[in-house]
Amino acid sequence: MTHDSHIPGRSGRFSGGKLGHGRELDVAAGSIGVSPEEYPPLPDAVMTDPLAGRLDPRAWFNNPTRRFEIEIGCGKGTFMLNVATENPSTNFLGIEWEGAFFAYTADRVRRAGLENVRMLHADAVEFLKWRCPDAIVNTIHLYYSDPWPKAKHHKNRVVQDKFLEQARRVLIPGGELRIVTDHDDYWQWMETFFDRWTDASTAPGGVALAREAFVPPDWVGEGQVVATNYEKKMCGSTKQPHAAVLRKSG
Numbered sequence: 001m002t003h004d005s006h007i008p009g010r011s012g013r014f015s016g017g018k019l020g021h022g023r024e025l026d027v028a029a030g031s032i033g034v035s036p037e038e039y040p041p042l043p044d045a046v047m048t049d050p051l052a053g054r055l056d057p058r059a060w061f062n063n064p065t066r067r068f069e070i071e072i073g074c075g076k077g078t079f080m081l082n083v084a085t086e087n088p089s090t091n092f093l094g095i096e097w098e099g100a101f102f103a104y105t106a107d108r109v110r111r112a113g114l115e116n117v118r119m120l121h122a123d124a125v126e127f128l129k130w131r132c133p134d135a136i137v138n139t140i141h142l143y144y145s146d147p148w149p150k151a152k153h154h155k156n157r158v159v160q161d162k163f164l165e166q167a168r169r170v171l172i173p174g175g176e177l178r179i180v181t182d183h184d185d186y187w188q189w190m191e192t193f194f195d196r197w198t199d200a201s202t203a204p205g206g207v208a209l210a211r212e213a214f215v216p217p218d219w220v221g222e223g224q225v226v227a228t229n230y231e232k233k234m235c236g237s238t239k240q241p242h243a244a245v246l247r248k249s250g
């Protein structure tokens with residue numbers, strides 16, 4: 001079990017089933033998966049000092065001074081494999097809270113021999129808030145985040161004020177938050193936040209993010225945006241996803 005095992009249904013163990021296609025997954029912590037030693041439980045001291053749990057995730061890599069990017073919700077890991085292969089001098093931290101997907105992506109990364117990827121089994125929003133220091137992340141990737149379509153579940157959506165506040169804090173000056181979704185209703189919801197956060201008169205703290213067009217990575221195929229597993233399965237050639245970049249001022 002990991003320290004994030006309190007998340008309902010997220011035991012941290014791969015329980016067998018379809019994901020590995022019958023193969024035994026290799027998910028030993030400490031090489032690809034971030035170990036409990038590297039990521040100890042949040043200390044009680046956060047009750048009085050909210051910064052007491054901060055740690056530097058760049059130290060989890062062999063070359064900690066490299067450019068540092070985070071992907072939130074890697075799913076089956078195809079984007080992570082591609083982006084990390086195409087950018088071997090950048091360190092990538094994948095954060096995935098579903099144990100089976102965490103294990104699956106970690107296994108793929110290890111089999112691909114990528115030494116610039118670590119996987120964290122955790123809630124990415126909580127990680128940013130409690131663990132991540134200020135101004136260390138070059139890029140945050142958030143692709144096909146769960147839309148939580150029922151109104152009573154909207155509070156579970158990743159994109160909301162508390163997330164944008166932490167994303168802006170952890171990005172380096174000039175760093176970017178890259179978002180793609182195929183869900184029209186979630187996109188409309190995001191746009192209301194984007195409008196507020198990109199106008200200095202309404203952005204919390206008075207510091208606006210700059211909105212820019214989303215340019216797909218040059219390694220994706222014709223008509224693709226980020227070529228994740230979800231995108232390939234759900235969008236195909238019929239649905240054009242929505243996409244945006246929010247940049248922190250440099």
Ligand SMILES: C[S@@+](CC[C@H](N)C(=O)[O-])C[C@H]1O[C@@H](n2cnc3c(N)ncnc32)[C@H](O)[C@@H]1O
Binds near residue numbers: 075125229
């Ligand atoms: C719809 S899937 C998309 C997966 C992948 N990005 C893709 O496009 O194929 C959303 C993923 O985000 C993960 N996820 C959702 N909220 C998360 C959070 N707060 N922290 C970490 N992972 C999260 C889910 O477990 C799931 O794997």
